[in-house]
Amino acid sequence: MKKLFLHLTGWLFFWPLLAQAALTIEITQGMEGALPIAVVPFDERNNAYQPPQNVARIIADDLRRSGRFAPVPEENLVARPVEAAQIRFRDWRTLGVENLVIGRVETVGAGRFRIQFQLFDVFRGRQLAGFSVPTTARRMRYDAHRISDIIYEKLTGQRGAFATRIAYVTVKKKGKLREHRLQVADADGYNPQTILTSSEPLMSPVWSPDGRRLAYVSFEKRRASVFVQDVASGQRQRLIAYAGINGAPAWSPDGRRLAVTLSRDGNPEIYVYTLADKKLRRITRNTAIDTEPAWSPDGRSLVFTSDRGGSPQLYRIPVQGGRAERLTFEGAYNASADFSPDGKRLALVHGAGGKYRIAVLELDSGLFRVVTDGRLDESPSFAPNGSMIIYATASGHRGVLAAVSSDGRFRQRLSLQTGDVREPVWSPFDRR
Amino acid sequence: MKTVNLGLALLFAGALAGCGTTGGSKEDEVAVEDRGTVAGAVDEATTSAAGGYGDLSMKALDDPASPLSHRVIYFAYDSSEVAAQDRELLAAHAAFLAANPTVRVSVEGHTDERGSREYNVGLGDRRAQAVKRILEFQGASPGQITVVSYGEEKPVAEGHDESAWSLNRRVELVYVGR
Numbered sequence: 001m002k003k004l005f006l007h008l009t010g011w012l013f014f015w016p017l018l019a020q021a022a023l024t025i026e027i028t029q030g031m032e033g034a035l036p037i038a039v040v041p042f043d044e045r046n047n048a049y050q051p052p053q054n055v056a057r058i059i060a061d062d063l064r065r066s067g068r069f070a071p072v073p074e075e076n077l078v079a080r081p082v083e084a085a086q087i088r089f090r091d092w093r094t095l096g097v098e099n100l101v102i103g104r105v106e107t108v109g110a111g112r113f114r115i116q117f118q119l120f121d122v123f124r125g126r127q128l129a130g131f132s133v134p135t136t137a138r139r140m141r142y143d144a145h146r147i148s149d150i151i152y153e154k155l156t157g158q159r160g161a162f163a164t165r166i167a168y169v170t171v172k173k174k175g176k177l178r179e180h181r182l183q184v185a186d187a188d189g190y191n192p193q194t195i196l197t198s199s200e201p202l203m204s205p206v207w208s209p210d211g212r213r214l215a216y217v218s219f220e221k222r223r224a225s226v227f228v229q230d231v232a233s234g235q236r237q238r239l240i241a242y243a244g245i246n247g248a249p250a251w252s253p254d255g256r257r258l259a260v261t262l263s264r265d266g267n268p269e270i271y272v273y274t275l276a277d278k279k280l281r282r283i284t285r286n287t288a289i290d291t292e293p294a295w296s297p298d299g300r301s302l303v304f305t306s307d308r309g310g311s312p313q314l315y316r317i318p319v320q321g322g323r324a325e326r327l328t329f330e331g332a333y334n335a336s337a338d339f340s341p342d343g344k345r346l347a348l349v350h351g352a353g354g355k356y357r358i359a360v361l362e363l364d365s366g367l368f369r370v371v372t373d374g375r376l377d378e379s380p381s382f383a384p385n386g387s388m389i390i391y392a393t394a395s396g397h398r399g400v401l402a403a404v405s406s407d408g409r410f411r412q413r414l415s416l417q418t419g420d421v422r423e424p425v426w427s428p429f430d431r432r
Numbered sequence: 433m434k435t436v437n438l439g440l441a442l443l444f445a446g447a448l449a450g451c452g453t454t455g456g457s458k459e460d461e462v463a464v465e466d467r468g469t470v471a472g473a474v475d476e477a478t479t480s481a482a483g484g485y486g487d488l489s490m491k492a493l494d495d496p497a498s499p500l501s502h503r504v505i506y507f508a509y510d511s512s513e514v515a516a517q518d519r520e521l522l523a524a525h526a527a528f529l530a531a532n533p534t535v536r537v538s539v540e541g542h543t544d545e546r547g548s549r550e551y552n553v554g555l556g557d558r559r560a561q562a563v564k565r566i567l568e569f570q571g572a573s574p575g576q577i578t579v580v581s582y583g584e585e586k587p588v589a590e591g592h593d594e595s596a597w598s599l600n601r602r603v604e605l606v607y608v609g610r
Binding site: 178201203204219222223224243244245247248261263266267268289290291292305307312333335336349351356375376378379394397422423 | 538545546547548549550551553554555557558561578579580581582583585586590591592
């Protein structure tokens with residue numbers, strides 16, 4: 001109660017820091033019908049330098065995390081072939097393994113390597129894919145994820161999203177203050193980097209469509225402003241700072257505009273801000289709270305949260321403004337929408353019976369399905385291939401991240417060793 | 433948490449009783465409406481002239497006997513309605529602002545952790561705006577007041593139950609640059 005007066009002791013700094021405590025991943029609900037696959041440890045014998053990453057393990061972990069595959073545990077492998085001629089398909093068939101991955105990592109220079117791998121159909125006894133990937137010690141983990149993407153796409157027909165990233169906010173108590181960090185990590189939680197640290201709240205990070213920048217809200221100087229920050233360089237710009245709320249940024253699919261919530265005209269309304277000419281256009285106009293705009297992938301409409309009908313529900317409105325159409329009718333609380341990449345579904349926060357969970361709404365059919373079972377689940381964000389939804393949940397007294405397959409059948413939890421983790425957002429497909 | 437709440441409530445009731453004779457109004461327990469810890473009917477407070485709030489100098493802000501030392505009011509779930517006894521408290525702050533036109537205050541809205549974060553920013557804003565309107569209606573000038581909503585981002589109680597939530601659904605008056 002004592003510190004109600006304004007202290008100008010706020011602090012804030014930002015630069016890419018090196019690895020912090022890594023996220024750990026725990027599968028909390030397995031999926032029936034996951035395809036058995038064997039990923040044999042890659043041959044690393046022919047190396048002047050020890051490869052810094054266990055490529056086969058990264059691939060097996062990626063495939064397991066997708067929920068679509070059940071990699072054979074390393075100790076149960078019946079053989080360890082390193083080239084095609086050594087494979088006895090019959091042995092693998094009797095194990096029930098449908099696909100097999102073998103490979104090798106070779107040194108090609110100081111800190112430079114080549115990964116070769118082959119993917120086989122065990123039942124037909126033939127190769128489905130075979131690639132040679134040049135890499136470096138630093139890039140090896142990333143290139144292992146790219147190999148997982150190739151395998152995943154070959155076997156499911158859907159593009160893989162392993163070589164992507166997530167951004168999220170962490171909060172740690174530091175004496176009387178809280179330390180808020182905006183972090184970026186690989187999609188599997190490795191390699192976390194802090195890109196901004198502040199004693200005041202940071203919230204609502206969102207990736208630009210090219211995956212290079214993050215827009216977010218910072219309360220530094222005890223007011224809310226929307227910033228845009230280049231992830232690689234750390235360079236940032238305060239973009240939107242009117243009186244009152246400056247919040248809930250959402251990029252247009254072409255990256256030229258941001259939908260935001262501002263209260264400059266009296267109460268929270270949705271506006272579209274054009275980056276090139278800094279012009280604002282007001283989209284909603286009423287006395288209710290209108291916030292959390294989500295841009296449809298075709299760029300034509302915005303879905304947002306409004307309590308104009310008495311309780312928070314989702315509405316859709318054309319980007320040029322017009323009549324808002326209500327989308328949710330199930331229960332008294334539906335908010336925080338995120339579009340699936342194909343624009344056919346929304347992930348959202350659904351409140352019922354005092355519990356807040358993630359639900360998926362099919363826009364064409366109106367089919368509504370609750371896909372998580374937490375008590376305080378929030379901030380859903382689709383993977384760029386639409387297969388999974390990452391969200392924040394409470395575990396004990398801490399906020400942790402979790403992911404669920406978009407059909408709700410497979411769930412996992414990602415947790416930092418300490419502190420609260422919240423507001424995850426999945427990056428677009430990588431263009432590195 | 434419970435004992436802390438009760439402690440605060442008693443402390444607060446005591447402070448108000450101490451200044452009750454100088455003020456023109458009868459304040460009751462303030463800022464405890466959701467917690468149900470203090471018994472007794474709310475005396476529908478009679479409004480009072482600005483002169484009824486005793487000392488309106490800057491040092492009253494630090495005087496525990498002055499209503500001005502109390503700068504937090506609480507709200508029911510999903511509500512931005514200011515309780516009758518809190519209107520009295522706000523009237524004292526409005527009188528203080530009117531008497532000290534160079535003083536500025538930041539009205540900071542907060543919510544509990546339930547529901548989505550940006551919607552909660554909207555809800556915190558609605559609470560802060562309700563307080564701002566009362567302050568202005570009672571004589572503070574609009575230029576003295578800025579509103580900021582933190583939503584659920586700055587809880588004062590860390591728990592995940594109603595005893596924490598009721599303390600977090602609040603508006604704080606933060607006097608700037610004293």
